Amino acid sequence: MSKKGLLILIAAVAALGGLLFGYDTGVINGAQFYFSKYFELNAAMKGWVVGSALLGCLVGALSAGYITTRIGRKAALIISASLFTISAFGSGLPEFMQQSVTLLVVFRIVGGLGIGLASMAAPTYIAEISPKDKRGILVSFYQLAVVTGFFVVFLATYYIGEGNSPEQNIESGWRWMFWSELIPCSLFLVLTFFIPRSPRWLVLSGREEEALKVLNTLHEKEEAQREIDEIKLSLKKERKTQLKGASALQKSVLPIIIIGSVLSLLQQFTGINAVLYYGGDIFEKALGFTQEDVLAQQILLGAVNFIFTFLAMFTVDKLGRKPLIYIGAVGMILGFVFLGGSLYFDAVGLISLIGILLFIGAFAMSMGPVTWVLLSEMFPNKIRSVAMSIAVAIQWAGNFLVSQSFPIIVESDANARGTGFWNGSLPYVIFIAFIIFLIFFTKKYIIETKGKSLEQLEGIWAEKYGEIES
Known part of the structure; x- marks a missing residue:
């Protein structure tokens, strides 16, 4: 196999963490439509069950910095795969095992731990094995895997749901929707044992010869040597600090972490997961679709999400990160104008569906993949694990807030x-208000990272905020 082919294969294996992220997040959409009826959940309880996994995501993301630093990115991916597997089985416990709302929440939180860990470890790992001119597209594999997970799970829940009567789905179909995740979980768990360790982590751990061996396997010899020299130069005076964890309160560190964290939070405040988690409710209650149509509409959402992510992958290293955010933000605003306007003026119909699909497509070509690309490359080597862990944890906190508040706002008297x-x-x-804020925030605070090595980006931050103290 060629070096390029091997690099793509390894990135694809790591990106399976994203596929499980998408699958686990998407399965709750189809399943909650039925288990909410099974458990007779009100709006607040529905939000709690759906959002409970996000508490696990928050804890998983917060612990990811320590785990990936101490035992490595690869080991973190293996742990996350194990957590996904436990969650998938436990969330659909059979009736004779006395499944309850409490047990469902517990296993959803376990799955959330896996998502939170993978959401930091996978893009970081991919960024650290990638050459600078291919890093954007390779890290975008992660987001492609996320939306592939959404698409596949929408297909799975559709065919599971179609094979049963509505009564059967309410009684047991949702359990099989959760169990279907065991297939990709097992694949991810097995394959992660065969990928190499991150060369940057190996250098940070004092294993430079092993790091060079990995880079020689993935890159041409001259490029591999140049890469290892850049890493060693960047980390020459920083290894001890990185292994202990950099202080997030340093004057030179805090602004970078805040910028990354706000960007991460704004990804959630665009409303993407409100649409993906509660798509079934939106289609049925707001847009008037029948229960039989709901799962089919989810496939349409997944297909648009999947297709437009490819558009981002093949333009992110050509157009750049910031232009994609601007283009996507305009599309997201228009999508919600169509959807919200059709609801407000009682003109629900085709324009409402177009609005949702326009929003999904615009997000998929911008904030979906671009956020992960930026987070994986914007932080200096010394603080990457700590900073990305914080940014991703804040993203999950925002996700939890949106998932909890959305059904309550939807069912409020004012709405x-x-x-x-x-x-x-x-x-x-x-x-829409948050998306408008995203445009101004990106223009003022986000630096363009296209075509720059991770070490060059570190120099740019040093010029803006000063060197990171050892």
Whole structure:
């Protein structure tokens, strides 16, 4: 196999963590439509069950910095695969094992730990094995895997749901939706044992010969030597600090972490996961689709998400990160204008569906992959594990906030269809406001990372905020 082919294969294996992220996140969409009826959940409880996994994501992301630094990115991926497997089985416990809302929440939190760990470890690992001119597209494999997971799980839940009557789905179909995740979980768990360790982590751990061996396997000899020299130069005076963890309160560190964290938070405040988690409810309650149509509509969402992610992958290293954010933000705003406007003016129909699909497509070509690309490359070597762990944890906190508040806002008196002032459009008005803020924030604070090595980016931050203290 060629070096390029091997690099792509290894990146694809690591990106399976993203596929499980998407699968585990997407399965709750189809499943909650039925287990909410099985357990007779109200809006607040539905938000709790759906959002409970995000608490695990938060803890997993916060611990990811320590885990990936102490035992490595590869080991962290193996642990996350194990957690995914436990969660997939436990979330669908059979009736005779007395499944309850509490047990469902516990296993969803376990899965969340796996998602949080993988969401930091996988893009970091991919970024650290990639050459600078291919890093954007290779890290985008992670987001492609996420949306592939969404698409595959929407297909799986559709065919599981179609094979049963509505009553059967309410009774047991949702369990099989959770169990279907065991297939990709097992694949990820096995394959992660065969990928190499991150060369940057190996250098940080004092294993330079092993790091050079890995780079020689993935890159041409001259490029591998140049890469190892850049890493050693960057980390010459920093190894001890990195192994202990850099202080997030340093004057030169804090602004970078805040910028990355705000970007990460704004990815969630666009409203993407409100649409993906509660797509079934939106289609049924807001747009008037029948229960039989809901799962089919989810496949359409997944397909658009999948297709437009490819567009981002093949443009992120050509157009750059910031231009994609601007283009996507405009598309997301238009999508929610169509959806929210159709609800507000009681013109629900094709334009509503176009609005949702436009939003999904715009997000998939911008904030979906670009956020992960930026987070994986914007932080200096010394603080990458710590900073990305914090940024990803804040992202999951934002995700939890959105998933908890969305059903409550939707069912609030002010948003009630026919009687409330907003007539169903309030959540989308709120999301539009955050997307507008995203445009201004990106223009002022985000630096363009296209075509720059991780070490060059470290120099840019040093010029803006000063050297990171050892």
